[in-house]
Amino acid sequence: MTSQLDMFSESAESIRRVSARTVPVRQVGSAPDEADMVRILQATGRYQILKKLEQRPIVPAARPGYPLRGVILDTETTGLDARKDEIIEIGLIGFTFNEEGEIGDVTDVYGGLQQPSNPIPAEVTRLTGIMDDMVLGQLIDMPAVHRLIEPADLIVAHNAGFDRPFCEAFSSIFARKAWACSNSEIDWSARGYEGTKLGYLINQSGYFHVGHRAVEIVSRCWRCWHSLGKIMIKHLLRSFIRRASVPACASLRRTRPSI
Numbered sequence: 552m553t554s555q556l557d558m559f560s561e562s563a564e565s566i567r568r569v570s571a572r573t574v575p576v577r578q579v580g581s582a583p584d585e586a587d588m589v590r591i592l593q594a595t596g597r598y599q600i601l602k603k604l605e606q607r608p609i610v611p612a613a614r615p616g617y618p619l620r621g622v623i624l625d626t627e628t629t630g631l632d633a634r635k636d637e638i639i640e641i642g643l644i645g646f647t648f649n650e651e652g653e654i655g656d657v658t659d660v661y662g663g664l665q666q667p668s669n670p671i672p673a674e675v676t677r678l679t680g681i682m683d684d685m686v687l688g689q690l691i692d693m694p695a696v697h698r699l700i701e702p703a704d705l706i707v708a709h710n711a712g713f714d715r716p717f718c719e720a721f722s723s724i725f726a727r728k729a730w731a732c733s734n735s736e737i738d739w740s741a742r743g744y745e746g747t748k749l750g751y752l753i754n755q756s757g758y759f760h761v762g763h764r765a766v767e768i769v770s771r772c773w774r775c776w777h778s779l780g781k782i783m784i785k786h787l788l789r790s791f792i793r794r795a796s797v798p799a800c801a802s803l804r805r806t807r808p809s810i
Contacts, residue, residue, distance in 0.1 A: 617655030633716035
């Protein structure tokens, strides 16, 4: 007797035929390696493979041809109000790019914790995994932050409307920089993405991530950038040019665009 579930199933014989056509023959008794297992699953047409997000290596010296400096930033905070809540973690990835929108190299990475004035709310711990004992006695390394931020032509956060006020309250170095938001300033849906949350963007780019820590989040942002490459950088540069009628490089250095 057949059932409605049979509409979605395949016979063992049909699966064997697909596998035989698309997967190389292995020696009897040999176990498939990781690449073989991926090919076997993909050959069925019934699986989507997601690769774990890996951090891109830092280069000792940036390649020529990418004169502009950018920083992808994320913060974890004790709440939503930058006037009274505090940063408890910051994550930064420095990279190079050029006026054509081509991304160069990762030049630096920093992640640091800081003990707030008051205990971390339980909801924040649930979301981020950051507990009071983890930040006890911790201070964000400001020389490391300055090393990344000072030369930056552009700071990008995936929710800059949230991160920027906290960063500017934390240090005046952030107030002198141009900011962009990779959430609100990119039409992700027009590029085939079903949502703007980083989890959706990463999954649809073929990756998965673990955790909600600041450095992990900026790594996810970096991977999303590479899924679009120069299209996204060019879009952000055009956004700056629209805000100030000066050349792209000058607009990055002279203006402080609003989010």
